[in-house]
Amino acid sequence: MENKTVAMEFLDYLRYEKGSSENTLSSYKRDLNLFFSEVPKNFQSIEDEEVIEYVDKLSKTVKRNTVLRKIASIRAFYKFCYINKYITDNPTESLKNLKREFKLPEVLKLSEIKDIIDAIPNTPEGVRDKIIIKILVATGARISEVLTLDIKDVENQDYEFIRVLGKGSKYRLIPIYSQLEEEIKAYIENDRKILVLERKEKESENKNKKKGHELEYKLFLGTRRENFWKRLKKYAKNAKIEKNVYPHIFRHSVATMLINNGADIRIVQEILGHVNISTTEIYTHVGKRELKEIYNKVKIGDEE
Template identity: 35%
Template structure:
C-alpha cells in the first residue's frame, strides 16, 4: 500500500502539477489513513469500503479534529481513490459518495490602514536585513500575493521601472501592478542590500535569507510576527493577514470585484466576495449620508 501511495504522490507532482503544500498535506493525511487501516488489519486498498471510510471520519470527529482538517482529509481520500479507480483499474470507488462537512466561512482578519502603516514603518532600513524586510512587507501589501509566491520570486519576475510583478502558480500567470511606495523600497533594497546578502552572485533569488539561501514561508512568518509585536498589533497576524488587508482596503476604496479577483489569483469570484461582506457597514453609512430619502 505504501508503494501505491508513493505512485499517487508522483501523480500529484508530475501530472496534476499540484502545489507543494497540497502534496505534503495529502501525503501526511494519507499516511495517517494507512496507520488506521493497519490498526483495522486491512492490508490492501481493494478491501476498503464506505463503512471503512465512514469509520475513519467518525474517529476524527470523536478526536475533535477541526472541521477544516476533516474536510482536507476527505479531499485527500477522494483524490486518492479517484486515482486508484482510473489508473489502477479499481472496480469501485468507496470515496465517491463522501461529502466534506460544511465549513462556516468566517470574515478574514484584516488590519486597519493605521495598523498597516505602523507595521510597514517598523523596518527602518538601518541595515541590509531591514532593507530586505521593508521591501518584502511593502511588496506584499502592495500586491496581495501569497507568502509562497513572495518567497519564490526571482529578479526576473519584477519590473520596478514599469511597476509590476509576475506571479505563476498552478500553470496560471498573472501580472500585478506595484505602487510607488513599494517601488522605492524595492529599488533601495536591490541597489544597497541584495548584492551583499546573496551566497551566490549568479543567484536569481529576489529575497534571500540571512544565509543567502531561499527564504522559507516559516522564515517570513517569523519576520512578520517580530515587526507586528514592535508595532503593538495585538491580533494574531499571519502573512495572509496582509493579503486580506490588501483586498479589503482596495474594495473599501472603490476597486471593482473582478479586478481584485484577478490580482489575488482567485479562480472563483465567490472566494473574493467574502471581502464585500466586510464593507456592509460602510455601504450603509454611505447610503444614509447620500440618499435623499434615507
C-alpha cells in the same frame, strides 16, 4: 501524493494510534470525501480561501452542528498532514475563526500594517523584509510568489508592474505604486548588494549553481517562507499587534481594502489570481491602467 492515499493513511492513524471507533472513522471518511469532491484539487495545493468558501457554502445547506463536525474533520486531517510534513502551510488555520461565526478571517488595518513596517530595523535584512511586506500589500500576491521573484520580474516591467508566477504555472502582471518602485530600485542598488557580499563570504568555500543563480538573479536573498513567518511574528509583537499575524493575512487584507475602495469583486479575483471552475466564467479582462488606479488607493507611503 494523492488525496485518497493520504486520507487512508490518516484514517489508519486514527484507527490504530488514536483508537477511534468505526463510527467516528466513517464520519471522517464521509467528511473528507465530500470536501475533496467540492474542492477538487490535490490537498497540497488547496488554499485557505477555498476552505473558507467550502465552509460558507456548507453552512447554507446543513445544520450548524454538522458544519462544525465537518470543520473538525478537515482540521484534524490537515493537522496530521502538517505534523507529517506533507504540507508546509496549513490552509485550515483560518477555520479557528469560523467555529462560532462563519466569516472571513481577521484582517489588518492599514495603520496596523504601517506599525509592523515601522517596527522593522533599517538593516539590510530589515529593508528586505519591509520591501517584502510592501509588495505583499501592494499586490495581494502569495508569500511564495513574492519570495521566488527574480530581479527581471520587476526590471523588465520598468518597475511599474511585478510579474508573479502563480498557481498552475500561470504568470500575471500586478501594478505597484511609484514610491514602492523607487524603494525596490534603492534596495537592489544598496541593501541587496550588501546581502550578496555577506552571502558570498559565507559561501566562498561551498558554491553551487543554485546559489549562484540566487545571488545573481533573486530579488530577495536569504529568506524562506518559514523564516519570514518567524520574523513577521517578531515584528508584529514589537509593534504590539495582538492579532494573529501571518503572511497570508496581508492577502486577505488587500482584498478587503480593494473592495472597500470600490473595486469590483471580479477585479479582485483577477488581481489575486484566484482560478477555479466555479468563478472562471465571471472573470473579466482588466486593463493595466484600471488596475493601477485601484492600487493607488491602497498604497503604503509616508503620510504628509
